[in-house]
Amino acid sequence: MEQEQAPERRNNNRVLLIVALFLVLLGINGILFYMNQQKSKQNEQLAADIKVKDTKLEEQIKQYEALKADFERQSQELQGMGLANDSLEAKIASVNADLLKLRSFRAGSFSLADQKRYQQRAQNFERQLRQKDDEIAQLKKDNEMLFTETQTLKERQNKLTDTLGTIARSNQELSEKVAIASRLQAENIRVGVVNRRNKEAQDEDNEFKAKRVEKIKVTFNLSRNDVAPKETKLIMMRLLEPDGSALYNLSTGGGTFLIDGNEAFYTAKQEIVYDNTRQPVQFVYAKGNEYKTGPHTVELYADGYLIGKTTFTLK
Known part of the structure; x- marks a missing residue:
């Protein structure tokens, strides 16, 4: 009787071992599934963060490109008035240098510190840009006033020139008459x-x-x-x-x-x-x-x- 029970026990133990192994594997799979889920969420979050950073980088690049275009516009306006401005050329060079650095960032490497630093520099450039626009506007106004005054002076000068020309012609005619009258005979x-x-x-x-x-x-x-x-x-x-x-x-x-x-x-x-x-x-x-x-x-x-x-x- 005891000999018959021994194989039965062995079978029960085997079943228990299999069940235990199954439960262990099931637990491991659950853990792996959970870890995969967490990693997937992390990857999604990382991808989202990278996308945000890339979007911020693109926006920052566009902002600097706009700043460069505005500074170049100001330079052309000053040149059109016959003026040179070395400080403005230096600003354009600084904006170009920042643009070069911004375009060198790899995907996702544009950190919050970078964003803050370049945003502050952009705000500083925008403030300088507004100041220079105000200066150019005042220069244009002064030039218009000067042009008006110059035109008035030219008109007066033309009238004076005409008057002097008339006097000169009259004097010439008089001199010719005197010269003829003073001829000896x-x-x-x-x-x-x-x-x-x-x-x-x-x-x-x-x-x-x-x-x-x-x-x-x-x-x-x-x-x-x-x-x-x-x-x-x-x-x-x-x-x-x-x-x-x-x-x-x-x-x-x-x-x-x-x-x-x-x-x-x-x-x-x-x-x-x-x-x-x-x-x-x-x-x-x-x-x-x-x-x-x-x-x-x-x-x-x-x-x-x-x-x-x-x-x-x-x-």
């Missing part, structure tokens, strides 16, 4: 000839024999002119031969001068002090060889303009 122009014996001959018709002429003598008076200043005047005489060429000899005082801007030869010249007394002036010219036959012309000049003219004939 030669009157009573007479031509005579001197022969080899130093005898002078004159003719009412101004006709002389060429072979007997040694010198040509021209006399005249300077007419009265109350406008002309009493000063030294340079009188030029041109003696033109029948072909129109002027007699001149550098050794006897001939040379060149300007008539209406063109160079011309003169036969003789002399300086006189005009005294408004109808003073007489005389030229005596010796050619040194025979004169050509035909009509000759005497032209008298002062200050580059013609003051008198006459003709004579050598036969």
Whole structure:
């Protein structure tokens, strides 16, 4: 009987062992399930935290990009007004440096401390940005006032310039009239000839024999002119031969001068002090060889303009 009960006990023990093992495994599986559940929740929370951090990082990057754009706008506005601002360029460089650091953060590595630090820096930049906007607005206002004042001054200057131009033209016209009025005039122009014996001959018709002429003598008076200043005047005489060429000899005082801007030869010249007394002036010219036959012309000049003219004939 005892031998029959022993196998039965062994079977019962085996069943108990199996049940115990099952319960242990069941407990282990429960623990593992719980741990997996907790880990899953932790992973979900971690993923959520990373997503939040990444969202904060993206928002911070966008905020700095906006700050950079605003600072660059301010820089362009100042440049448009012809102004330079080194401190503004330094701010743009600082914002660029912060942007570079923000973009270097790996996913989920943007900590709360980082968020706080960059948010404070962004707020500081925004405060500086507002201050600079206020300064630029005041500069624009000042520039508009200055532009208005400048336009007013330009209008006044233009009016003054027009007035001065009118006065200058009037003065120029008056000066031209005075210059014309003050021109000297030669009157009573007479031509005579001197022969080899130093005898002078004159003719009412101004006709002389060429072979007997040694010198040509021209006399005249300077007419009265109350406008002309009493000063030294340079009188030029041109003696033109029948072909129109002027007699001149550098050794006897001939040379060149300007008539209406063109160079011309003169036969003789002399300086006189005009005294408004109808003073007489005389030229005596010796050619040194025979004169050509035909009509000759005497032209008298002062200050580059013609003051008198006459003709004579050598036969």
